[in-house]
Amino acid sequence: MSKLFTIFGNPVSHSISPLIHNYTIKSLGAKACYTRTRLDDGAKIRDRFFSLDISGANVTVPFKEDAFLLCDKIEGIAKEIKAVNTIVKKDNKLIGYNTDAPGFYESIKEFDGIKSVLILGAGGTAKAISIFLKEKGLNVTILNRSEKRLGFFKDMGFEAYSWSDYEPTSYDLVVNTTSAGLKDENLPLEENILSNILKDTKYAVDVIYNKQTPFLKLARKLNLHTKDGTDMLIYQAVLAFEIFFDRKYKREDIKRYIFEALALL
Ligand SMILES: NC(=O)c1ccc[n+]([C@@H]2O[C@H](COP(=O)([O-])OP(=O)(O)OC[C@H]3O[C@@H](n4cnc5c(N)ncnc54)[C@H](OP(=O)(O)O)[C@@H]3O)[C@@H](O)[C@H]2O)c1
Structure with missing residues (x-):
């Protein structure tokens, strides 16, 4: 049948x-x-x-x-x-x-030596990816535009910041899970702060697919290995x-x- x-x-x-x-x-x-x-x-x-x-x-x-x-x-x-x-x-x-979370994990397997990850955004995709990566033993930090969605992550034991209380540092991988860049040409974070984070970062992934988003363009300009959400x-x-x-x-x-x-x- x-x-x-x-x-x-x-x-x-x-x-x-x-x-x-x-x-x-x-x-x-x-x-x-x-x-x-x-x-x-x-x-x-x-x-x-x-x-x-x-x-x-x-x-x-x-x-x-x-x-x-x-x-x-x-x-x-x-x-x-x-x-x-x-x-x-x-x-x-x-x-x-x-299957979103294991799908994401499969997609970054080609990147070597990832131990620390910054996730930009705190929506459904951020939840899925962050929980899966944490279960795989990675150190995951969340950074979101506003405070309102951070409670879930703090309750789960993540370091979670809004733009107003975040101090830039470096990571092995930065992932954009916000919708900034999907239908517009916005960066997911103020350019100076994002550049500051990315300058010492190895890899950048945007979960938006089939598009070189402003986030990926900036990361490429700073010589990171990049990948979109395809x-x-x-x-x-x-x-x-x-x-x-x-x-x-x-x-x-x-x-x-x-x-x-x-x-x-
Ligand atoms: N490649 C794939 O297979 C795949 C799978 C799933 C999803 N996606 C993509 O993932 C993206 C997010 O989906 P979602 O379901 O997680 O969305 P969501 O639950 O609506 O969450 C959106 C997040 O983006 C933030 N945000 C929105 N606009 C922003 C801006 N201009 N600047 C900074 N932050 C902004 C929001 O911050 P606030 O909390 O402050 O509002 C929120 O944290 C979408 O682009 C979707 O297409 C791709």
Whole structure:
């Protein structure tokens, strides 16, 4: 029987997940189709799963926390992150996972000797990445524009600062998880402070994909090794695809087809 997959979000029309998953499904000869579903209310995810007989789904902004709450069971790092970006239906139960964080980790494996990381931003992506990196034994600091989201990180034992109480220092890796640079040409932090941090830093990653953001441009100017969020996107999709099909297909094949799909853009 053919399976139905979808991505839940709002907005969701820009998502490239249907392209990369459908291309991979077709290339592997799987019997499935991947669509997109815009919702006004994340609480409806559960109802849609059962009324449309969906086998699996990705979840994007702003419903990852809703998805965490409505699953019957949570697996892996999603328990700590309290946000779910991948759901499968098994025996009529919804099982939730987070593949953003391990996807990010895969994407930085090529960088040697990372021990200390500064994360710019304190939203959902910052939570996922920081918790995963901390579990891997890295020393993670959070720096956010405002104070309001820092409580979560302080409660989890992170060093967490707002712009007003931060003293610049150096790190092995700086990650931009803010949306500065996504639809504008803003830096995620005042230029002098950011330059001060980056001048002694080895690597810079922006989770925004397919774009040389002002953050990455500045880091390149200061001779850092840089990378955008494309690899993170690819790896989170590879891990989700493995979960959707219960690890039936080889990771290397899934990765190759997802790369091929992205080249079509
Ligand atoms: N590559 C991938 O696979 C992937 C996966 C997931 C997400 N992403 C990207 O990650 C980014 C963040 O997503 P999210 O869900 O974590 O967002 P979010 O939960 O809305 O958090 C946004 C964060 O950015 C900060 N911010 C927003 N505009 C800013 C600005 N102009 N200057 C400085 N800080 C600013 C906010 O600070 P305040 O707290 O002060 O408001 C907040 O900490 C998006 O660009 C998204 O596309 C990429």
